[in-house]
Amino acid sequence: MANGGDQFGLAAGRPDSDCMDSSKEKEKNPSFTLNAPPASPPQAECSQQGMEGIKVFLHDRELWTRFDEVGTEMIITKAGRRMFPSYKVKVLGLNPKTKYILLMDIVPADDHRYKFADNKWSVTGKAEPAMPGRLYVHPDSPATGSHWSRQLVSFQKLKLTNNHLDPFGHIILNSMHKYQPRLHIVKADENNGFGSKNTAFCTHVFPETAFIGVTSYQNHKITQLKIENNPFAKGFRGSDDNELHRMAKLQGKDYPVVPRSTVRQRTCTTGSPFTGEGRRLRGSPEAICSPYDSETSSSRRSPQELMSGPSSHYTLSHSNLQAGQQTQVYHCSKRKAEQNCSPGNHQHPYKKAFQAGSPMEGELYYPTSSYPPPPPPPPPGPSNPALGLTESTFVSDMGQRQACMFAGSESRIDELNCPTWSYNCPLPTAVAPMEPYTHYAPHPPYSSSPQGSRLSAISRPSSRMDPYHSQSTVSPPESSHSRHLSPPLREFPCYTPTLSPPLYHTLETHTLIRCGLPEWSAAS
DNA sequence: TCTCGCACCTC
DNA sequence: CGAGGTGCGAG
Numbered sequence: 001m002a003n004g005g006d007q008f009g010l011a012a013g014r015p016d017s018d019c020m021d022s023s024k025e026k027e028k029n030p031s032f033t034l035n036a037p038p039a040s041p042p043q044a045e046c047s048q049q050g051m052e053g054i055k056v057f058l059h060d061r062e063l064w065t066r067f068d069e070v071g072t073e074m075i076i077t078k079a080g081r082r083m084f085p086s087y088k089v090k091v092l093g094l095n096p097k098t099k100y101i102l103l104m105d106i107v108p109a110d111d112h113r114y115k116f117a118d119n120k121w122s123v124t125g126k127a128e129p130a131m132p133g134r135l136y137v138h139p140d141s142p143a144t145g146s147h148w149s150r151q152l153v154s155f156q157k158l159k160l161t162n163n164h165l166d167p168f169g170h171i172i173l174n175s176m177h178k179y180q181p182r183l184h185i186v187k188a189d190e191n192n193g194f195g196s197k198n199t200a201f202c203t204h205v206f207p208e209t210a211f212i213g214v215t216s217y218q219n220h221k222i223t224q225l226k227i228e229n230n231p232f233a234k235g236f237r238g239s240d241d242n243e244l245h246r247m248a249k250l251q252g253k254d255y256p257v258v259p260r261s262t263v264r265q266r267t268c269t270t271g272s273p274f275t276g277e278g279r280r281l282r283g284s285p286e287a288i289c290s291p292y293d294s295e296t297s298s299s300r301r302s303p304q305e306l307m308s309g310p311s312s313h314y315t316l317s318h319s320n321l322q323a324g325q326q327t328q329v330y331h332c333s334k335r336k337a338e339q340n341c342s343p344g345n346h347q348h349p350y351k352k353a354f355q356a357g358s359p360m361e362g363e364l365y366y367p368t369s370s371y372p373p374p375p376p377p378p379p380p381g382p383s384n385p386a387l388g389l390t391e392s393t394f395v396s397d398m399g400q401r402q403a404c405m406f407a408g409s410e411s412r413i414d415e416l417n418c419p420t421w422s423y424n425c426p427l428p429t430a431v432a433p434m435e436p437y438t439h440y441a442p443h444p445p446y447s448s449s450p451q452g453s454r455l456s457a458i459s460r461p462s463s464r465m466d467p468y469h470s471q472s473t474v475s476p477p478e479s480s481h482s483r484h485l486s487p488p489l490r491e492f493p494c495y496t497p498t499l500s501p502p503l504y505h506t507l508e509t510h511t512l513i514r515c516g517l518p519e520w521s522a523a524s
Numbered sequence: 525t526c527t528c529g530c531a532c533c534t535c
Numbered sequence: 536c537g538a539g540g541t542g543c544g545a546g
Contacts, residue, residue, distance in 0.1 A: 075542085078527075082540070162526085175525075215526050216542090223542070232540040235532035526546100533541070 050095060054185060056204040059088035059152050063229060064208045070221040071121055072211035074179075080159030080170040084230045087155040087181055087209060094145025099188040101141040102148060104155050105133060106171050109178035109210050116218035124176075131164055131172035135184075142188035155183075160213065173213040180210045 058064060063085045064072075075081045087104065094100055108130055115124035136158045140147065161170040173179055186201035217223040227236040 084541090216544095227542070230541065231534055232532090233542060234534075236542055528544100528546085530543085530545105531541100533539100535537105535539085 053093040057090040068208040096146035102138040
């Protein structure tokens with residue numbers, strides 16, 4: 001991302017990059033300091049709650065970095081498209097016996113809409129209102145620390161869609177907008193009591209995983225990278241003659257055609273438009289940028305570092321979560337869901353469902369009332385929905401454990417009052433009500449530690465940096481910095497214990513519970 | 525811009 | 536083998 005971020009010009013600079021230790025980072029990059037919160041006081045609730053020692057390393061970071069340097073694009077389709085590279089992480093430092101819920105969300109990186117012209121990305125306007133925020137709960141959740149640490153934690157099955165009414169629980173994104181995936185680790189230990197102030201969680205952001213959602217690839221370099229690295233795209237690889245023949249066929253030409261991939265490779269490799277100055281799209285002027293800058297520097301790290309290093313994870317307090325998101329939870333039974341509705345079905349079924357029926361549903365589901373609460377509240381955070389979800393829930397519901405989606409609106413969070421857990425019943429249709437998230441509050445995602453602070457700050461002016469301290473955690477192997485911010489608040493989505501038939505369960509935002517911060521708590 | 529059906533591929 | 540993940544290119 002570093003680069004990528006730059007490329008996109010995302011508003012943000014990336015917060016620090018992954019692997020480095022924040023402290024180290026600072027050393028390297030003075031600028032970093034500016035943005036980044038000081039090594040920060042561990043205030044973090046995270047630390048208090050034993051989340052401080054958690055280290056997260058992005059798998060295949062090198063690959064992510066390669067994409068990022070060009071400007072990562074992720075295809076978003078109505079049926080839902082997987083991300084590539086896949087988001088996989090190695091998590092260390094968890095208490096072996098404690099149960100945790102791992103989930104992801106993807107938040108707007110900034111409030112811009114982008115266009116790809118002249119072989120480069122540039123800002124073309126203001127972002128569309130944020131889509132309903134959804135959280136993807138790892139299918140294994142909740143599971144013990146030993147379980148998570150045993151092997152890579154893969155979010156490979158997470159799918160992205162541009163269908164605002166998506167019933168499958170896929171993460172909804174807007175095309176030509178930049179996003180930042182985030183990983184949330186929520187302690188599901190009963191002792192914490194879900195929804196309690198003590199519930200601990202932390203958020204990790206790998207700037208290099210930021211991407212722009214597209215309905216079709218814009219940058220040939222990206223297409224090439226996808227083809228070269230994604231096994232499912234093997235058929236497009238220009239291995240030798242195959243490609244030529246294939247291309248010729250496709251084009252209906254008798255003569256060999258030069259495979260795009262080949263061309264691209266040559267073309268793109270070196271000077272990506274993005275590189276250097278070119279890369280940065282105008283970032284949002286906001287402070288955000290700075291963090292990224294720091295990030296950028298980080299990007300400069302040696303390849304080795306990038307590769308192996310644990311990415312820096314920032315622990316963001318929930319604040320990082322995008323503001324204004326609502327939380328909804330969807331449990332999808334993988335197979336079933338797919339069978340019933342998914343793409344697999346051949347678009348028909350689901351199309352109908354979505355297109356035809358959806359509008360209504362969508363409307364119905366969108367609770368206008370709750371809508372954009374003014375200050376973007378803290379992100380749904382790892383909504384504890386997960387927490388709420390007990391194992392039993394997960395397990396039982398899903399024959400197999402499956403990923404669950406949550407959509408959260410931060411905005412609501414504010415509104416939420418005290419921590420109470422409520423359970424919502426999934427809609428019969430499986431469509432969860434969602435609210436649009438409040439339009440993005442400045443980009444939360446990025447500001448990692450600094451972000452964290454930023455986010456919070458953003459969402460709530462009052463809660464700025466102070467409240468959140470990002471701790472810098474040193475990531476072991478490589479330099480990584482992880483910052484743990486103590487979240488001011490925590491929200492917990494309510495969750496329905498009984499999974500109803502519908503594959504998905506939705507947690508509504510208002511059901512979220514906030515925990516923790518005084519500031520926020522006061523809000524609304 | 526986006527959607528769709530397709531060939532080709534992995535699993 | 537079938538299910539399903541790919542990018543392609545026409546529409």
